Amino acid sequence: MSEKLRILLLTPNIKGIKGGINRIQPSLGVGYIAAVLKQAGHEVFIRDTALEGYNQHKTLNDKMVLVGESDEAVAAYISHINPHVVGISVLFSNLLDHACTIAKITKTTNPKITVVIGGNHVSSAMLDHEFALKNPQAGIPPSSLLSLLNLGVIDYALQGEGEFTFLDIVNLLAQKQQNEIETLPGVVHMNEGQLHINPRPPAVELNRLPFPARELMNMEGYFKIGLFHSGLAKSNRVLSVMASRGCPEFCSFCTTPLMWGSKVRWREPQNIYEEIKEGVDKYGIVEVQFEDDTLTANRKNLLELCRLIKPLGIRWCTPNGIKVNYHKSNNKQLEMYQQMADSGCYQITLACESGVQRVLDDVINKNLLLEEIKPSIESAKKAGLLVHTFWMVGFPGETREEMEETVRFAASVGADSYTVSIMCPLPGTPVYHKIAKDKLWWNDELEHSNILYRNSLMRIDGFDSPHEFETWVDEKTLYLNELLKKRDPAKFAAKYKKGDSGKFLLKQT
Numbered sequence: 001m002s003e004k005l006r007i008l009l010l011t012p013n014i015k016g017i018k019g020g021i022n023r024i025q026p027s028l029g030v031g032y033i034a035a036v037l038k039q040a041g042h043e044v045f046i047r048d049t050a051l052e053g054y055n056q057h058k059t060l061n062d063k064m065v066l067v068g069e070s071d072e073a074v075a076a077y078i079s080h081i082n083p084h085v086v087g088i089s090v091l092f093s094n095l096l097d098h099a100c101t102i103a104k105i106t107k108t109t110n111p112k113i114t115v116v117i118g119g120n121h122v123s124s125a126m127l128d129h130e131f132a133l134k135n136p137q138a139g140i141p142p143s144s145l146l147s148l149l150n151l152g153v154i155d156y157a158l159q160g161e162g163e164f165t166f167l168d169i170v171n172l173l174a175q176k177q178q179n180e181i182e183t184l185p186g187v188v189h190m191n192e193g194q195l196h197i198n199p200r201p202p203a204v205e206l207n208r209l210p211f212p213a214r215e216l217m218n219m220e221g222y223f224k225i226g227l228f229h230s231g232l233a234k235s236n237r238v239l240s241v242m243a244s245r246g247c248p249e250f251c252s253f254c255t256t257p258l259m260w261g262s263k264v265r266w267r268e269p270q271n272i273y274e275e276i277k278e279g280v281d282k283y284g285i286v287e288v289q290f291e292d293d294t295l296t297a298n299r300k301n302l303l304e305l306c307r308l309i310k311p312l313g314i315r316w317c318t319p320n321g322i323k324v325n326y327h328k329s330n331n332k333q334l335e336m337y338q339q340m341a342d343s344g345c346y347q348i349t350l351a352c353e354s355g356v357q358r359v360l361d362d363v364i365n366k367n368l369l370l371e372e373i374k375p376s377i378e379s380a381k382k383a384g385l386l387v388h389t390f391w392m393v394g395f396p397g398e399t400r401e402e403m404e405e406t407v408r409f410a411a412s413v414g415a416d417s418y419t420v421s422i423m424c425p426l427p428g429t430p431v432y433h434k435i436a437k438d439k440l441w442w443n444d445e446l447e448h449s450n451i452l453y454r455n456s457l458m459r460i461d462g463f464d465s466p467h468e469f470e471t472w473v474d475e476k477t478l479y480l481n482e483l484l485k486k487r488d489p490a491k492f493a494a495k496y497k498k499g500d501s502g503k504f505l506l507k508q509t
Contacts, residue, residue, distance in 0.1 A: 008083035012098035013068025031212025118158035124428030157188035160200030230319035306343035321351035337383035347386035355409025400462025
């Protein structure tokens with residue numbers, strides 16, 4: 001029998017907006033990896049350095065702060081645990097800088113610790129590396145991950161779904177077969193100065209996964225802060241859940257199909273129900289926030305899940321957004337929304353993006369007609385749901401007049417609330433490759449760690465500076481979120497018990 005190893009899984013400090021609401025919640029990716037490792041008999045620890053140091057803000061510049069523990073505190077914790085392996089999650093690009101800092105701290109603490117890094121940003125960075133090799137003229141800046149791999153600060157990076165690959169790495173280390181790690185699917189490593197990127201592993205069969213290891217997380221810490229994904233949670237005792245992975249759409253700005261694939265894979269509804277029931281029983285959960293990108297794509301599974309969770313009496317919502325025009329026959333869509341509401345859903349978020357058909361078709365590559373948006377909103381409201389909407393401005397090739405038209409159109413659809421985001425050039429996406437190739441940055445090149453939905457990084461038609469554009473977006477966000485107050489003051493007051501709508505939503509990052 002091979003040795004059982006001690007594993008420390010870390011989520012880095014958050015780079016966020018100064019004075020903003022920097023949201024924080026348990027990492028599902030880390031939770032799943034921890035559960036797989038624990039199931040295999042390894043000793044596992046989880047630490048979210050942003051959570052543990054959430055009240056500590058280090059000013060980075062006039063706009064941004066780093067939220068979380070000091071380097072000294074991180075080093076002390078690593079030394080205390082004395083792990084064989086440290087795994088670092090980089091879900092978003094704004095976590096990258098501190099993830100690299102943690103890797104350096106780990107190797108300084110003990111050079112023998114194996115450092116593995118993974119997450120959505122890592123997978124996207126590998127796509128960019130491959131794109132840059134084929135298109136050297138594109139000017140894609142190399143990720144700092146590559147230099148740290150070359151220096152030996154990071155031993156392995158993982159691309160794709162990493163739950164079972166991470167377990168394979170740990171098992172091979174336990175068996176003293178480290179050389180075999182370099183053959184594993186999804187592993188990225190350096191060998192004699194040469195970068196090797198192995199093909200991604202197959203998509204995970206989701207029903208094989210144990211529930212995220214929340215018992216290893218500081219759940220009460222997250223509950224105390226109460227800043228989960230949805231800005232209008234009904235309680236601080238929230239459970240973040242993913243029922244599915246994958247998306248059949250190919251929007252130019254989105255990494256979801258690149259990370260999870262274009263086929264929507266659902267867990268068995270009974271399996272999802274049991275995870276939620278465990279959350280209610282163990283943690284006193286009263287709300288679920290589904291983090292799926294396309295929760296409504298599989299109507300049959302969704303309605304079965306609604307039937308199962310209805311007796312639990314919880315509230316739930318879809319803060320990551322759902323497609324506007326799935327099951328767009330009024331009867332089918334209305335029935336779906338009604339069953340969602342009957343099972344406890346209080347709000348849906350519809351991903352509308354633009355109010356200009358040309359932008360939807362030619363720029364975003366979004367399979368959506370403008371005339372489908374308002375009927376979907378009306379059906380949801382008829383079912384008794386609050387409707388939040390996502391809009392995005394600042395795409396390459398989008399004119400200022402088209403952005404103004406998006407705001408006018410958004411104001412006309414009757415939604416209850418709005419998020420107007422600045423288009424973020426996420427690594428790995430077609431829009432990022434276009435911006436890099438055409439050299440459209442305000443500055444010389446992109447700094448990955450500055451990617452936030454309230455930061456303007458790309459030159460925008462009709463605006464002379466990032467500040468001017470960011471101010472315009474803030475003003476339009478406030479304007480749209482005051483519409484409900486004028487239209488239905490009672491509903492506005494009930495929805496925004498936490499404070500003023502526009503200011504509350506505007507501060508989110």
